Structure formats: structure tokens, C-alpha cells
Amino acid sequence: MPFPLFNSIASWFLKKRIHQIELFLKYPVEVQQEVLMDLISFSKNTKIGYQYDFNSIKSYTEFKERVPIRSYEEIAEDINKSREGEDNLFWPTKIKWYAKSSGTTDSRSKFIPVSTEALEDCHYKAGKDMLSLYINNNTNTQLFTGKSLRLGGSQELHQNQQNYFGDLSSIIIDNMPLWAEINSTPSMRVSLMSDWDSKIKAILNECLSENVTSLVGVPSWMLVLLNQGLVKMNKSDIFEIWPNVEVYFHGGVSFRPYKNQYDQIFSSRPIHYYEIYNASEGFFAIQDQNHSDQLLLMLDYGIFYEFIPIGENLDSIVDIQNVKLFVEYEMVITTNGGLWRYRIGDVVRFTSLSPFRIQITGRTKHFINAFGEEVVIENTDKAIEEASIQTGVKIVDYTVAPIYMSENNSRGSHQWLIEFKDTPTNLETFGKMLDQKLRELNSDYDAKRYKNITMSSPKICVAQKGLFDKWLRNFNKIGGQHKIQRLSNDRKFIENLLKIEL
Numbered sequence: 001m002p003f004p005l006f007n008s009i010a011s012w013f014l015k016k017r018i019h020q021i022e023l024f025l026k027y028p029v030e031v032q033q034e035v036l037m038d039l040i041s042f043s044k045n046t047k048i049g050y051q052y053d054f055n056s057i058k059s060y061t062e063f064k065e066r067v068p069i070r071s072y073e074e075i076a077e078d079i080n081k082s083r084e085g086e087d088n089l090f091w092p093t094k095i096k097w098y099a100k101s102s103g104t105t106d107s108r109s110k111f112i113p114v115s116t117e118a119l120e121d122c123h124y125k126a127g128k129d130m131l132s133l134y135i136n137n138n139t140n141t142q143l144f145t146g147k148s149l150r151l152g153g154s155q156e157l158h159q160n161q162q163n164y165f166g167d168l169s170s171i172i173i174d175n176m177p178l179w180a181e182i183n184s185t186p187s188m189r190v191s192l193m194s195d196w197d198s199k200i201k202a203i204l205n206e207c208l209s210e211n212v213t214s215l216v217g218v219p220s221w222m223l224v225l226l227n228q229g230l231v232k233m234n235k236s237d238i239f240e241i242w243p244n245v246e247v248y249f250h251g252g253v254s255f256r257p258y259k260n261q262y263d264q265i266f267s268s269r270p271i272h273y274y275e276i277y278n279a280s281e282g283f284f285a286i287q288d289q290n291h292s293d294q295l296l297l298m299l300d301y302g303i304f305y306e307f308i309p310i311g312e313n314l315d316s317i318v319d320i321q322n323v324k325l326f327v328e329y330e331m332v333i334t335t336n337g338g339l340w341r342y343r344i345g346d347v348v349r350f351t352s353l354s355p356f357r358i359q360i361t362g363r364t365k366h367f368i369n370a371f372g373e374e375v376v377i378e379n380t381d382k383a384i385e386e387a388s389i390q391t392g393v394k395i396v397d398y399t400v401a402p403i404y405m406s407e408n409n410s411r412g413s414h415q416w417l418i419e420f421k422d423t424p425t426n427l428e429t430f431g432k433m434l435d436q437k438l439r440e441l442n443s444d445y446d447a448k449r450y451k452n453i454t455m456s457s458p459k460i461c462v463a464q465k466g467l468f469d470k471w472l473r474n475f476n477k478i479g480g481q482h483k484i485q486r487l488s489n490d491r492k493f494i495e496n497l498l499k500i501e502l
Contacts, residue, residue: 024300031300032304036060036063039302046088047090048089048340069343070341082113083098083162084162095114097114097119099167099168100165100166114168114280114337115336117336118335118336122282126276131143138290143247144213152479153170186203187206204229208229212242216250218253219258220258222248237267239269240268247272248262252483277358282335283301284301297320297356301336303334303336304319304334305319307332308330329347330345331344347363359378363377366488367489372448373442374444379438379441379442379445383435384398384418386434391424395421396420397463397468398417398463399468399484399488400417400487400488401487413457413458416459419468431459471497474500
């Protein structure tokens with residue numbers, strides 16, 4: 001089929017989904033209640049269904065009263081039993097895949113169940129939706145006249161006696177529908193390569209001659225790929241390699257610290273940046289407007305959402321109809337992968353209630369509050385972005401930890417360990433700009449910094465080139481969704497980094 005005709009047909013097909021999206025935009029509470037009751041009904045004959053008598057649950061109130069909120073550690077035993085072949089524990093259909101996911105600093109792995117229903121009704125549905133929403137906003141798109149360059153995880157799928165496990169992106173690529181596979185590059189063989197360095201070379205060998213019209217991947221890793229492509233082709237602008245690329249779908253880490261660098265390699269004309277919010281546990285939200293930092297919460301993916309206001313106890317949890325604007329919430333999910341009232345660990349806030357749009361503001365375990373400063377990732381990402389723009393430097397990665405008060409130091413502080421692509425000519429100026437922006441963004445931090453009474457100015461330390469990359473390699477965390485922990489409320493992570501010899 002000629003590409004222009006395929007582009008027209010694909011665009012028409014995806015636009016049909018917009019009418020279904022409009023349904024949950026119009027009736028969000030009703031759609032979410034229906035999702036919950038469908039999950040309960042479908043799972044009533046499982047172990048957890050019998051334990052909490054799902055058959056008699058008729059409302060969210062009853063569900064909330066009976067089923068406890070849980071962390072991974074509290075469900076790990078059943079997940080291990082499921083991986084060993086025991087079925088019908090927390091989901092009625094057989095779980096064939098488990099997304100292997102580890103904490104940012106911990107090498108201990110989690111195995112998140114990925115059911116057939118989660119693949120079809122959540123992850124693949126979301127993949128179509130991100131295209132549908134983009135096309136709906138850009139009616140003259142030529143997205144399907146070329147291919148989408150996907151950059152997934154670097155781990156291959158592994159099989160035990162009963163099932164498969166690996167990086168979520170590997171599971172998705174390995175089971176990808178034909179329509180998505182035809183429209184994607186590189187090949188499945190290259191996409192699933194485990195060695196990151198060899199994989200980057202293979203991707204470039206396959207994709208540099210393709211007509212790439214979109215990019216999909218984590219900002220930090222995609223930047224590595226694109227920069228190596230520029231070097232290989234002796235070019236300074238990605239449009240010189242792929243003249244028809246029009247959108248980059250990104251997620252996994254904040255885009256803020258990297259946006260300036262992307263703008264520089266897409267310098268000859270604008271490109272659309274579209275953020276997505278997905279994880280091993282599910283696909284949750286998609287940017288639905290051009291030039292926006294708000295994400296539309298997707299309500300019909302077989303995921304039921306609850307929210308705990310940060311700083312309050314678990315009893316204060318609410319469903320979507322009772323959330324408030326600009327309040328920080330820990331997100332709790334019940335999914336068609338068999339997770340029931342699961343604490344995913346992400347913190348979000350609602351920027352709109354009609355429709356329900358959110359911003360991701362951090363992780364429940366990733367913050368600094370050693371001196372009452374309440375600094376979250378959103379603060380530090382914005383501050384380092386502003387300081388980088390003002391001083392004209394580029395950031396590879398960073399992490400921040402507290403410097404505690406001691407007998408010789410009556411005030412606390414923050415230590416920033418930053419790997420620069422090019423070190424600032426005046427590190428002191430960079431530090432002052434970063435500190436000033438952080439004070440503007442966070443009144444608690446500003447109060448602690450007032451006249452250096454509680455906290456002194458941040459200590460900026462230049463990381464050796466390649467430090468963060470070496471840490472990731474040491475823990476087999478290269479590629480995919482793997483990332484550096486940006487904020488720590490103790491010094492364990494930063495001290496481990498400082499001990500690494502390059």
C-alpha cells in the first residue's frame with residue numbers, strides 16, 4: 001500500500017478512538033466506577049476475590065472498607081507463587097509475563113504481573129491513543145508516511161519453567177501487534193538486544209536510512225542515540241538525518257533537564273514534544289494538547305485510581321470524584337494485571353478537573369526534607385533547567401543529597417553532584433542561579449535559606465565524566481526505563497557514587 005494512502009487510512013482509524021475518549025471526558029466518575037466493578041466481578045473467583053468476598057461488593061465504599069492498601073513487599077509472596085505456576089491468586093487468567101523492575105538504588109528486583117488484558121486493554125490501547133491524540137491536534141500530520149523509531153529496554157526476555165520475565169518494553173515489543181510492528185524501526189531482533197553499546201550501533205545501522213517520522217523513548221537514553229547518530233553522520237541537526245520527523249513521545253524521567261539539549265539538535269525548525277506517563281504497572285496518562293506540560297489521565301484502560309494526600313494517613317484516600325486542584329497526591333492503583341490498591345510510589349497533582357489532567361511531581365521515596373525544606377524532583381528539575389539555560393551549559397545527569405549539621409557545621413545544606421557535558425566557566429555563578437531559582441519555586445526551601453539561618457548555599461560538585469553511566473552499568477541498569485535517583489533524603493546513594501573509581 002502506498003504510504004500516503006496508508007497515512008490517510010491510519011489517521012482515519014485512529015481518529016475514531018477520539019469519540020470513545022470523549023465518553024470518559026464527559027462521564028469520568030461513571031467510567032471509573034464501571035472499571036472498578038468490572039475488575040471486581042472478573043476476579044471474584046480468585047484467591048483474593050474469595051478472601052475479601054468480591055461477589056458481595058457493590059460500591060467503591062465497600063471495596064475501600066474491605067481491601068487493604070498494599071506495597072510490593074506485601075504482595076511479593078503471591079507474585080512469587082504465581083511465577084512458580086500457581087494460578088488464580090490475584091487475577092483469573094494465566095499470567096505469562098512479568099515486568100522485571102528494580103528500585104533506582106536497590107538491586108533487588110520486583111516482578112510486576114503483566115496479564116494479556118493489561119497488554120491489550122492498557123499498554124497497546126495507550127500506544128494507539130497517544131497517536132490518536134497527536135493526530136487529533138495536528139490534522140496535517142504525515143506520521144504514517146514513515147516509521148517510528150522506538151528505543152526500548154536493553155534486557156532480553158528470560159524464561160523460567162512457567163513464564164517469561166524482562167524489561168516491560170521487551171515484553172511489549174515481543175508481543176507487538178502487526179500494525180505497530182510494520183510502522184516501527186529498528187527490527188525486533190535489534191530492539192531486544194541486551195548489550196546496550198552494540199544495540200545503539202545496530203539501531204543506527206538500521207535506522208539512519210529509514211524515513212523516521214516519530215521518536216519514542218526515555219529522554220536520557222534517546223539523547224545518547226541521537227547524539228551518536230549526529231557524530232556518525234557528521235551532522236549538527238537531526239533534521240539533516242531525518243527531515244520528516246515531527247514528534248518525540250517521551251516519558252520515564254522528567255524532560256526538563258534535557259529540553260535545552262533537544263532544542264539544540266532540532267534547531268532548524270520546531271518539533272512536537274509529547275509526554276507520556278507509563279510504568280511497569282500500567283499506562284496512566286498522555287499529553288493531549290500541543291505545547292502543554294499537563295497529561296490527560298486515561299480512565300478506561302482497566303485501571304482504577306485512588307489518591308492519598310501527601311502528609312495525611314491512609315484513611316484520607318479518595319477516588320477521582322473527590323480530588324482537589326494542586327494538592328500533592330500519592331497514587332494508588334487497582335489494575336487488570338492483578339494489582340489491588342497498590343502503592344506505585346508516584347506523586348501527582350491535578351491541574352484540571354474537567355477533564356482530569358495531572359502533572360507528575362515526584363516519587364514518595366525521592367525527596368529531600370532533612371531540614372524542613374520539602375524539596376521534590378519537580379523543584380530541582382526546574383531549577384537546574386533554568387541555571388543551565390542561563391549559563392549555557394548542558395547536563396548529563398545529577399543527584400542531590402543533604403549535608404547534615406555537625407559539631408563543625410551549625411547549618412545544613414544540599415550537595416549537588418552534577419555531570420556536565422561541558423563544565424561551566426564559573427561554577428559559583430551556576431550554583432547561585434540554581435539556588436535562586438529553587439528559592440523562587442519552593443517557599444519552604446527559601447525560608448530555610450533565609451540569611452543562611454538553617455541552610456547554607458548548596459555545594460556544587462562536578463562529577464567525573466561517565467560517573468553515572470558507570471554506576472548504571474555496575475547495576476545492569478543501562479537503557480530502557482532505568483534512571484539515576486535525583487533526590488535522596490540520606491547520603492547513602494551519593495556516597496556510593498563518590499566511591500566509584502573511573
